[in-house]
Amino acid sequence: MPFDLSQDLQQRREQNLYRATRLAQSPQGPIMQMDGREFLTFCSNDYLGLANHSKLITAFQQAASEYGVGSGAAHLVNGHSYYHQALEEALAEFTGRESALLFSTGYMANLGVIAALLNKEDGVFEDKWNHASLLDAGLLSGARFQRYLHNDVANLTTRLQRSEARRKLIVTDGVFSMDGDAADLPSLSSVAKQNDAWLMVDDAHGLGVLGDTGAGLCEAQSQSQDQVQILMGTLGKGMGTAGAFVAGSKELIEYLTNFARPYIYTTAMPAAIAAATLASIEIVKHEPQRREHLQSLIQQFKTGAQQLGLNLMPSDTAIQPVLVGDAQIALNMSEQLRERGIMVTAIRPPTVPAGTARLRITLSASHTNEQVDQLLQALGALSSTMESK
Numbered sequence: 001m002p003f004d005l006s007q008d009l010q011q012r013r014e015q016n017l018y019r020a021t022r023l024a025q026s027p028q029g030p031i032m033q034m035d036g037r038e039f040l041t042f043c044s045n046d047y048l049g050l051a052n053h054s055k056l057i058t059a060f061q062q063a064a065s066e067y068g069v070g071s072g073a074a075h076l077v078n079g080h081s082y083y084h085q086a087l088e089e090a091l092a093e094f095t096g097r098e099s100a101l102l103f104s105t106g107y108m109a110n111l112g113v114i115a116a117l118l119n120k121e122d123g124v125f126e127d128k129w130n131h132a133s134l135l136d137a138g139l140l141s142g143a144r145f146q147r148y149l150h151n152d153v154a155n156l157t158t159r160l161q162r163s164e165a166r167r168k169l170i171v172t173d174g175v176f177s178m179d180g181d182a183a184d185l186p187s188l189s190s191v192a193k194q195n196d197a198w199l200m201v202d203d204a205h206g207l208g209v210l211g212d213t214g215a216g217l218c219e220a221q222s223q224s225q226d227q228v229q230i231l232m233g234t235l236g237k238g239m240g241t242a243g244a245f246v247a248g249s250k251e252l253i254e255y256l257t258n259f260a261r262p263y264i265y266t267t268a269m270p271a272a273i274a275a276a277t278l279a280s281i282e283i284v285k286h287e288p289q290r291r292e293h294l295q296s297l298i299q300q301f302k303t304g305a306q307q308l309g310l311n312l313m314p315s316d317t318a319i320q321p322v323l324v325g326d327a328q329i330a331l332n333m334s335e336q337l338r339e340r341g342i343m344v345t346a347i348r349p350p351t352v353p354a355g356t357a358r359l360r361i362t363l364s365a366s367h368t369n370e371q372v373d374q375l376l377q378a379l380g381a382l383s384s385t386m387e388s389k
């Protein structure tokens with residue numbers, strides 16, 4: 001029975017790895033209606049609280065009344081509107097790059113860039129903990145695929161020195177999505193220079209949140225286009241909308257426009273999404289208080305969690321995982337928090353390595369200090385019941 005799917009599904013259930021959606025019945029925000037109940041949520045990537053911001057909604061509605069809803073075609077046919085063009089220019093300026101190119105999702109941007117640049121004569125060097133889309137992209141490209149130890153520049157250097165590949169591309173998450181720690185871009189970019197490699201950074205969790213103006217990890221670590229040749233950012237997290245972009249030299253963008261298949265063969269994102277993202281960039285640039293408040297919540301959470309003796313990971317970002325280890329225990333904890341009206345996701349293998357199941361707590365500028373206290377109290381109550389078992 002080659003298509004006996006039920007057996008695979010049953011196995012997932014038995015391993016406590018089965019996944020299913022929950023139904024959201026309200027917009028993103030700290031308080032959400034889910035599956036008919038109200039929850040205090042700590043699981044979204046809406047780090048600045050922009051997904052339901054009135055200025056974004058207004059910009060979206062206005063652009064929809066001008067351009068309709070569907071963009072109707074790919075960018076290279078007749079789907080590239082005024083708002084798409086304006087957003088590409090604004091993103092290039094925001095990130096300090098010459099040029100930028102929109103993609104409909106971050107997953108597609110990563111597949112598009114890596115598969116366009118590399119083939120079997122080349123080598124791709126990825127951090128072991130990179131996002132699934134980057135790993136899939138490396139495999140799809142056909143290049144010799146290597147994973148270096150997490151944030152380990154010495155291990156990467158050895159691999160680069162041994163490689164005789166035509167093009168060598170180093171690929172890293174900016175902020176690691178399941179761990180919350182950041183890549184050391186100055187070290188990576190200098191190793192890249194010494195080995196004639198390029199560096200690609202996926203800043204899905206840094207854009208909007210890090211750097212003085214919110215331009216992300218490259219801004220925070222002063223990395224220009226000379227150091228990080230390929231900057232990929234997503235718009236569905238800190239920026240509060242949807243889609244993604246790649247920024248870099250004019251030549252890189254011209255190349256991707258011609259060779260990146262997930263760019264060429266996909267319908268452009270709705271113009272209204274681009275218009276809403278333009279509104280988002282303005283808020284991100286001009287309201288640093290959102291980032292400051294988020295930082296204060298992160299500090300509050302870390303201090304409180306340490307006092308409770310929870311096993312935090314070395315993260316200073318809005319992603320604060322509590323390491324649990326066993327998938328079943330992580331699920332139980334998440335379930336007990338749910339019973340207390342708090343929503344936190346349990347992250348299990350294969351998303352993270354076996355034995356490192358965790359609660360992935362994410363904070364947002366839209367949370368209050370009182371809400372973080374509520375979370376800490378619930379975690380405290382939980383850890384005492386877990387210990388007494």
Ligand SMILES: *Cc1c(COP(=O)(O)O)cnc(C)c1O
Pocket residue numbers: 104105106107108110131133173177202204205234235236243244
């Ligand atoms: C979310 C995420 C993506 C995918 O972006 P989408 O726009 O949601 O497809 C890519 N890389 C990283 C690191 C992410 O966290």
